[in-house]
Amino acid sequence: MGKKYKKAGKQMNKKELTERLMLLFREKANGSLSLKYIFAELHLVTHPLRRLCMEILLEMVDDDYITETDKYQYRINNRGVEMKGTFYRKSNGKNSFVPDGSEESIFIAERNSAHAMNNDKVRIAFYAKCKNRSAEGEVIEILERANDTFVGTLEVTKGYAFLVTENRTLANDIFIQKNKLKGGKTGDKAIVKIVEWPNRAKNPIGQVVDILGRTGDNTTEMHAILAEFGLPYVYPKAVEKAAEKISEGISKEEIAKREDFRSVTTFTIDPKDAKDFDDALSIRKLEGSLWEIGVHIADVTHYVEEGSIIDKEAEKRATSVYLVDRTIPMLPERLSNFICSLRPHEEKLTFSVIFQITAKGEVKDSQIAHTVITSDRRFTYEEAQQVIETKEGDFKEELLTMNTIAKALREKRFDNGAINFDRYEVKFEIDEKGKPINVYFKESKDANKLVEEFMLLANKTVAERIGKVSDKKKAKVLPYRIHDLPDPEKLDNLAQFIARFGYKLRTAGTKMEVSKSINRLLDDVQGRKEENLIETVSIRAMQKASYSTHNIGHYGLAFDYYTHFTSPIRRFPDMMVHRLVTKYMDGGRTVSEQ
Incomplete structure (x- = not known):
């Protein structure tokens, strides 16, 4: 540490005096400051302090932080360099600014933040580096508050x-x-x-x-x-009132327009506390070795008109939110829990993907159609799992057949390079007052995976039907769910991290080779004490999935085409896909990518 100098009974070192000089120049950025003015403004009355001040001023001139405009007259440089961007506030005071179109951050001291708050859009003045200091900025205008x-x-x-x-x-x-x-x-x-x-x-x-x-x-x-x-x-009262006006009755004319699956064995499998049943599965035996599997999805957009007050509220919410003790629905409960929910023994309108498929998971044909169904049974995951394990109970033949097909589909996915992130889910048991009384891990078992595989197959099939066209044709616009290849640098970091535990990971090669190496790692850590840690770090090495009209495929699922079709009660993108697919099925032209 440099020398310390007494001032008014206190000590001031070089660092502190440098800070005060920088602040003074920023406050007086529009003019030149004389040495006499600086001494007076900073109360530098002793010779040692004045000598130190002059030493610092010379260094600041050498660093191009200030300019000596005349003898013993100084002015700050680069006050005119201004930038727009985003301000990030930190609880430790180490605030930063990221210019628009850049990832480089600039330090903003608390005294220069002008009361900017986290994620605010701001304009800053950028200051040149001073010796041994990073570049800094000062907020000079708050353009837009992120949150008030x-x-x-x-x-x-x-x-x-x-x-x-x-x-x-x-x-x-x-x-x-x-x-x-x-x-x-x-x-x-x-x-x-x-x-x-x-x-x-x-x-x-x-x-x-x-x-x-x-x-x-x-x-x-x-x-x-x-x-x-x-x-x-x-929920806004006006939206609730609009939902109350929607009729739950289904006319004969509407049924006549649809494929009728009311007599086909159909059931739902959901969590025990679920009320919004947006998917059902049907099954019937066809000739030879073929089975017909129907994935039936609540036809929400039949009831929710595009641009209506209900539609606008759903778009604003984007998804349902699931808390420990309640669901905050995207749609009014009259729709999500009653009219659209595929409750047992009630006629329901659905949008379906129907497959002709073998027990080995080979899809021979598929069809997308508007349908009407009646669910014969509402299974919880636990109930369906018990039937699978004991081979006894309601619809045992149907469930066991579906489970066989689902396992074959799953095996094909992993053979094609899908990543097997099969993590435990933390669940809470709460009392009538909402207080947690127990916490436990919920494992994904065969019943969960059965539903998952058929939903994945339906989403993939819808995306292929719209996006997979001949080279001479242009695919119609659809919001795809895309997932890019892992970032090579993150994979290298993952490989270095797991090496501490004695594991290896291939980070170069084809995407199939890399994905199979990741799966081997996940298999190797299964049941070991470091399993959860390594799975978590591995997930962070992956890119985040996103929506885009420019399809690049889904790396994690090993699908060339994938979208979200199967959850329109709780996800607005699925409603968008339903509307577009309906439009295209009716011969409509492609929409704008916007």
Whole structure:
């Protein structure tokens, strides 16, 4: 550490004086500063401090951080270099800025953040590097707030109130005038909107948007979690009213337009607490060695008109959200749990993919059709698994046949290079008050894999039907679910990590060779104490799956074509696919990629 100099009874070292000089130049960026002014502004009254200051100024000139415009006159450089981008706030004060179109980050000191919040779009002034220091920036304008509402607990005093947040990226409590409390009391969980944050004020000023309830109450805390992540915790009344107007009756005219599967053996297999049954399976024996397997999906878009208030709300939500003790549905419950849900012994409209298939999983023919079904039985996964294991119970022949076919399909996928991430799922058992009383691992067994394989096959078949065309034709637009090859650098890092445990991984070669090497690794760690760790690290080495109209295939599933078709009750992309497939089946032209 450099020398320390006393100043007004305190000590100041070179680093501290450098910080103060840099701050002074930034504050006075539009003009030149004389040496006399600098001494006076920083209260440098002793000769050692002034000598140190001049030494630092010379270094700053050498580093091109400042320019000596005249004798003992200095001005900061690069104040005119401005950039737009995203501000990232860290709880440790090490904030950063990433310019648009770049991945390089620039440090933003807290004093230069101008009250910017995490993910805000900002404009910064970029400063040149000073000796032994990284490049820095200063927020000069907040272009767009990423978030202006926060969840926390109210603390109300005689004259004013604060919202104490648990958000690590907002260290300051939010000040609230008492007339903006909406009846909130100390200990209430609330959502507060920031309406102002004066430049020189430590705390932002806000107003209560909603009172969620008392802190500690289960429903209150669940709603707080949803609000914290910007997820809706209540359904708009106008949307609920629109759903109430939808008729659940099915006319004879509608049935006449569809393939009739009401007399074919059909059942659903779902979690025991599920209410939104959006897929069912049917089976019947055909001539010779063929079986007909129907994958029947709730025909949601028959009931939800494109552009309607229900459709717009579903698009905004994008998916259903599953919490430990409840589901926040994408669609109103009248649709998700009743009209569209494939409940047993009720006639339901479905959009189906029907296969002619052998017991060895060889698909001989397939058909996509609008259908009507009646489910004969609602199985839980546990009930279906018991039938498979004991070979006794309802529809045992059908379930056992389907399981045989599903295993053959699964084996073919892995032979083609699919990755076998077969992880345990953590589940909670809760009491009537929503408190967890038990935690356990839920294993994916044959019943789960049976459903999974037929859903994968249906999604793949729909994508192939639209996207797989001859070289002379152009495929019609469809949102594909794509998954790119692993990043080579991440694979190398994974290989180095697992080597510590004595495992090897092939990181070069064909994608088939690499995927089979990953599967061997996953097989090798099965049952060992490091299994969960290595599976988790392996998943992180993979690319993230995404939606795109430009198909590149799905690496993890080893499919050249794949989309999401089988969950329209809980995923909006599936509704989009249903509409497009219906349009194309009716002879419609391709839509814009936008």
